Amino acid sequence: MKVVVQVKLMPQAEQVGALSVTLRTVNEAANWVSAVAFERGVPREYELRKHTYGELRSRGLGAQAAQHIIKKTRDAYTTLRANIRAGNLGKPGSKRRTKAESKPIVFRPEAAQPYDDRCLSWQYEARTVSIWTTSGRIKNVRFACSPDALKTLRDHRQGESDLIERDGVFYLLATCDVPEAEQYEPGHFIGVDLGIANIATTSAGHKSAGRGLNRHRKRQLDLRRKLQAKGTKSAKRLLKKRNRREQRHAKNQNHIIAKTIVTEAERTSAGISLEELRGIRQRVRLRKPQRVALHSWAFAQLADFIVYKARRAGVPVVFVDPAYTSQQCCECGHIDKRNRVSQARFTCRNCGVVAHADRNASHNIARKGVAVWTAGRESRVPATP
Template identity: 50%
Template sequence: MKLVVRVKLLPSQEQAADLDATLDACNRAAERVAAVAFETGVKDRNGLQKLVYADIKTTFGLSAQPAVRVVKKVTDAYASLKAQAKAGLLGKSSSQRYRRAMNSAVSFRAGAAQPFDDRCLSWQFDARTVSIWTVAGRMRNLPYTGSADQLKTLEAYRKGESDLVRRRGAWYLIATCDIPDPETYEPADFLGVDRGIVNLATTSDGTNYQGRRLGRYRRWHAHKRAELQAKGTRSAKRRLARRSGKEQAHATHVNHKISKEIVSVAQRTGRGIAVEELDGIRERVRLRRDQRSTLSSWAFHQLGQHLEYKARRAGVPFLVVDAAYTSQRCPRCGHTERANRPTRDHFSCRRCGLAGPADVVAGVNVRNRARSAWAFVNRPVPAPV
């Protein structure tokens, strides 16, 4: 299992200036390489490297290996763009977004992340320092810091490239760690998890993680953004820049807390975790204009990702089941009807009379489907006749 660990660099003012110049040079070089790739149509790594290698080394002051990394970054960006277009993530081929993306060269922000491999970056774990290539020469004894768990994971499992990135004036290294998967145990049962907007997550045990506070936080940020955008002054724009990303970071923190608690409960009780398949829900659901921002900011996919990787890391079985009618199906008699859910919060079966919180009932249905799926996949193979 691959995880990323982010550690914070602690450069002096002179070191920060050299890192800034390095990131700027690498991204200006990437802009040049991306333009050449778009104009010539050459987007494979070896072919593109032959066209631009000598030029970007001379023009932007890059050493051999950083120049190679810049070319690789550009080819990866074009490969990602092609994959997004093929998967329909850019819309239809006739849409303005699709044409704008496919009919222009890939661009890179001045502060976009730059990958460094082991030839450009080395780690001294005992001293908690790194040695990194810059346009001003090799920068040695650059200190870094992080949480105890992050540092332990980094030292034990770091493998591959690390990305240098600047965010809000601070410098970070994002390292890839390859952690071996623990053996998954045989679950005694499953813990069904229903994800939603009003209630971020509800388990089949009846535990409810409400989204009211997060919703109020989002609405407050939206109100403040609207106020600052309406002013349009230089000061307002600076404040908007400082506030950017805070809402997303808070939602990520909430999802981490919820997923950690759910995985802990499942591990302690010897159960697996089951969630419903929600991919593509934004395309399937038609909403009023005043509901669109709420759905677009719903971080259900991230919560599912957190649950999956935390479960894998703990050896907890994890299943994704069909979400169809989980909120309308009676878990006791199986009767499925839209009228079974007269309100958003309440479930009442029209056939057998089973009633209760709608999200808990959905979580129970998710659990039941996981039970069936696990039993089917792990059914004994009949002996040959």
């Protein structure tokens, strides 16, 4: 299982300048390679290398750096084509898709640059790295990370690491190949209902978010509106800064929620049943205020965090169809859209059960998870002759 570990670099003053110049130089070169690729119809990597490698070397870039720039550019076009095929950039002729197809891909000056073991070496005990720059190789660049991250790096780091810059701070993103834990046979399943008022509600009784987090989200939305209304350069700069801060906050909360759910499942030898919410923004029709609330939280990120933490712990995870989970009674199975009296209240019109709507839905998701797991297990059993 691939896991990305992020470490923060703490270079000295002269090292900062070398790293900054290196990133800007390689991304400027990547923009030139991108223009060549676009002009030639995005050829294969080998052919693109024939048209660009010599020029990159003449600019003073090392052989490995030049190779990585070409590969990075070609991978960016591969990703673009995949997004176009998947419809992520709209239908043919749409403004967004036309804009993406009509010009070369552009790399930001501080965009990530990949490094392999020839360009980057780690000294784990000293917590330093030696890294290639356009000014030569610099050594003893200190880095900081948690003890768990350091252990993961030491035991499982493989492949390339990416150097990036965010707000003047440099980070290394290292790829680690962590073995998955052996998956156990679950005794039951914990259903997880993802929502707006409560980010995650489980059938085991855990409820994440609520008033505090929603107040934070509303406060951030009001601040964004004020800054957008101003429209000045400083307001736009502050808007970008706040946007990154919100993303970090949401990511941290999703990590906390995912860890809580996986820990509970592992403690009780249970599996986790999640709603298949891919494409929900395209399927659901809501009023504008509801759309804002729906789009303001990274539900897909939360699901991804739960999946990867569960794989590391050996916890089984299944995805189920979320259809009618909020309208069906978890006691008698009666489905009626009038059962959902309000956002928080569920009252069954058949058996009279009264429950919290999210808790009721989580029990339905848990039951569906058992059915999916059983069906999958039976499909793996060979038929008797």
